[in-house]
Structures are given as C-alpha cells and as structure tokens.
Amino acid sequence: MMTSLVAMYQKGAITADHLAVECLHIIDPKAPALVLDPLPREVIMRMIEFTRQYIPGGMVTNYGILPALDQVQAAKKWIEENRMHEIHGLEPERNDWDNDQSGLPVPDPVGPGQSPRPSSPSPRPAGSKASRLG
Amino acid sequence: MISGQFPKQEWWPNPDRQTRTIEEAVAIARRFGVQIPDDVAFFVDEVGDLDANTTARGPRVTKPAGMIVVWSDLVHDKTGKVPFRIRPDILTSDEAIVAVLAHEMYELEQLRPLLQQDGISIEQFGGLTCPGNPGNYHDEAWELADVMVKRMRGEENR
Numbered sequence: 001m002m003t004s005l006v007a008m009y010q011k012g013a014i015t016a017d018h019l020a021v022e023c024l025h026i027i028d029p030k031a032p033a034l035v036l037d038p039l040p041r042e043v044i045m046r047m048i049e050f051t052r053q054y055i056p057g058g059m060v061t062n063y064g065i066l067p068a069l070d071q072v073q074a075a076k077k078w079i080e081e082n083r084m085h086e087i088h089g090l091e092p093e094r095n096d097w098d099n100d101q102s103g104l105p106v107p108d109p110v111g112p113g114q115s116p117r118p119s120s121p122s123p124r125p126a127g128s129k130a131s132r133l134g
Numbered sequence: 135m136i137s138g139q140f141p142k143q144e145w146w147p148n149p150d151r152q153t154r155t156i157e158e159a160v161a162i163a164r165r166f167g168v169q170i171p172d173d174v175a176f177f178v179d180e181v182g183d184l185d186a187n188t189t190a191r192g193p194r195v196t197k198p199a200g201m202i203v204v205w206s207d208l209v210h211d212k213t214g215k216v217p218f219r220i221r222p223d224i225l226t227s228d229e230a231i232v233a234v235l236a237h238e239m240y241e242l243e244q245l246r247p248l249l250q251q252d253g254i255s256i257e258q259f260g261g262l263t264c265p266g267n268p269g270n271y272h273d274e275a276w277e278l279a280d281v282m283v284k285r286m287r288g289e290e291n292r
Contacts, residue, residue: 004181012213013177018194042211053198060256061196062264 001026002035009043020047024067029074036078041086044079051076052093073098140187140265141237141276143283145230154225162228163235166286170239175215184221189234192218192242195259202253205246216242232286233279240275 002023009019020043027035039047056069067075076095148154154162156176164170184191193208193216208216218238224230241263248254254262262271284290 001181008177008181008219010212011177012175012210012215013217013219015193015208015210015217017196017207021194021196050196053201055198058199059196060199060201060260062194062256062260063191064194064196066196 002038006038006040009040016043016046017050019043020050021061021064021067023047024050024071024075025065027067027071027075029070032071032074032078033082036075036083041083044083045087047075048079048084048087051079052095054095141233141279141283143229143233143280145227145233145283147227151226153222154228154231156220156225159220159225159231159235163232166232166282168232168236168239168282169243170235171243173209173215174218174239174242175210175213176218176220176235178225179219179221184219188221189224189230190218190220190238192216192238192263195256197256199257201256203249203256203259204253205249208242208249229283229286233283236282237275237279240278241271244271244274 005014005019005022008014009016014022019039023035023039023043024047036044036047051072054067054069054072059066076098156178160170160176179191193210195203195207197203197207210217220234224234245254245259245262261267264270265272267273281290
C-alpha cells in the first residue's frame with residue numbers, strides 16, 4: 001500500500017498533500033516509522049504542516065477518511081524526533097492537543113548561550129492561503 | 135440546468151472491449167470536443183482506489199473547517215499539473231472516456247477562476263464538487279457529459 005501510494009505521488013498521480021493525509025490515515029500510532037520513514041522530504045514537510053493545522057473533530061475533506069488524533073500525534077512526534085533536521089527553518093511546535101507528561105506548561109528555553117526561540121515559519125506553497133473564514 | 139447525481143446516458147463499450155491508453159483517451163476526448171488544458175494530467179487508478187460509483191477523481195483536499203482552498207492546493211508540486219485518476223474500466227469505452235473527462239474538466243474549469251482569485255472555503259469546495267448537492271458543479275458536469283455522449287452518437291447537434 002505504502003509503496004503504491006508513494007509511486008503514485010512520484011509519477012504525479014496524487015499531490016503531496018493527498019499522500020500525506022492518506023499516510024496519516026494508515027499509521028499505526030505504536031509504529032509510525034513503518035509509514036513515515038520511506039516518505040520523501042517534501043511529503044514530510046506537508047505532513048508536519050498538516051499536523052500543526054490539525055483540529056480534532058474539526059477537519060473537512062472532499063473525500064476519504066480523516067486520520068485520527070492518535071495517528072496525527074504519533075506522526076508529529078516521530079517527525080520532530082527523526083526528520084526535523086531535513087526541514088530547514090522549522091522547529092518543533094506545540095499544538096493545543098499536545099500534552100506533556102507533567103501537565104505543566106513547558107517554558108521557552110532561556111539562559112546563557114541560548115537565543116530566544118524564533119517564531120516558526122510554516123512552509124506553505126506559493127499562492128496558498130490559510131486564513132479562516134468568518 | 136439541474137440534473138441527477140449520475141449520468142443518464144449508458145456508455146457503450148468499445149468493440150471487442152478495446153482498452154485505450156491514457157494518451158489515447160485524452161486524444162479521443164479532445165476529438166469529441168472536450169477542452170483539456172495543458173496543466174492537467176490523467177492517470178489510471180492502478181491501486182483500485184476508485185469504487186463502483188466513482189469513475190474518476192481529482193486531488194484530495196483536507197483542511198480545518200473554514201480554511202480556504204486555492205488553486206495551488208490542487209497542483210502537484212513536481213509536475214505543476216492537476217492530477218486526475220481514472221477508473222481502469224472507463225478506458226474500455228470511448229463514450230465513457232468522453233463523458234468522464236468532460237465531467238472532470240467541467241468541474242475544474244468552473245472552479246479555476248474561484249480558486250485562482252480569492253479561493254473558497256473547504257466546505258464550499260466540497261459542496262460544489264461532491265455528489266449529494268443538487269444543482270452543483272457535479273450535477274452540471276454530468277449534464278454536460280450526457281450532451282457530449284449524445285453528440286458522439288450524432289443524436290444531438292453542436
């Protein structure tokens with residue numbers, strides 16, 4: 001399945017966004033690497049963008065099954081731990097649904113030798129918009 | 135004009151079930167009057183993703199509710215084209231080829247100015263192109279497809 005999906009993307013039959021969402025839907029949250037590891041960098045970029053926009057119960061698609069929250073969480077965590085170095089200019093970003101184990105807010109890093117964390121630019125294709133209506 | 139959710143015309147198979155390639159299908163559709171722009175690409179659905187009620191599909195778009203869909207959401211980042219997948223059995227009928235490609239191109243060309251200007255919400259995008267919304271682009275596209283097939287048969291003048 002994964003091989004077929006990636007092949008379809010590589011020959012131009014589905015977009016990177018399409019592949020990213022299809023892959024999220026088939027992820028086993030306990031073993032996301034099986035799906036995520038073979039994905040091209042550009043698809044990983046689209047996927048991390050999707051995970052940052054993801055709103056549980058608030059996503060709309062023109063067709064297909066939406067990925068579940070645990071699949072999106074697992075993908076976001078795995079990408080940030082394993083593929084973030086490929087994506088220049090991006091740093092891990094917290095979603096509302098992210099939970100750290102202590103339940104306490106995580107402060108920005110401060111102290112000698114560290115700069116304030118820059119705001120994270122989102123990779124967005126030229127011409128695309130992400131404004132919310134109403 | 136409002137029609138149904140599906141085409142009214144039945145499509146006759148080619149003699150001896152001859153199967154067209156994608157390139158042949160595009161040429162056949164163009165010969166019978168379907169306008170296919172250069173920034174569109176067709177592919178056979180080789181993985182069986184399209185079910186019995188789905189003849190073809192354009193790009194999947196998924197966004198948070200209320201977000202805007204723009205043209206670049208439909209375009210493949212490497213090819214610069216909008217991809218459409220065609221169910222394999224469509225390629226065994228020239229009438230089906232003309233109907234399905236006419237349908238998809240009608241929807242796309244209605245959407246193009248909307249998506250290339252300010253964009254439309256993901257809800258509007260789905261509403262205009264998905265079955266279940268009488269009178270939307272999806273309906274109009276099947277109406278046009280029926281006309282194109284009748285023209286192929288010489289049953290309707292241009």
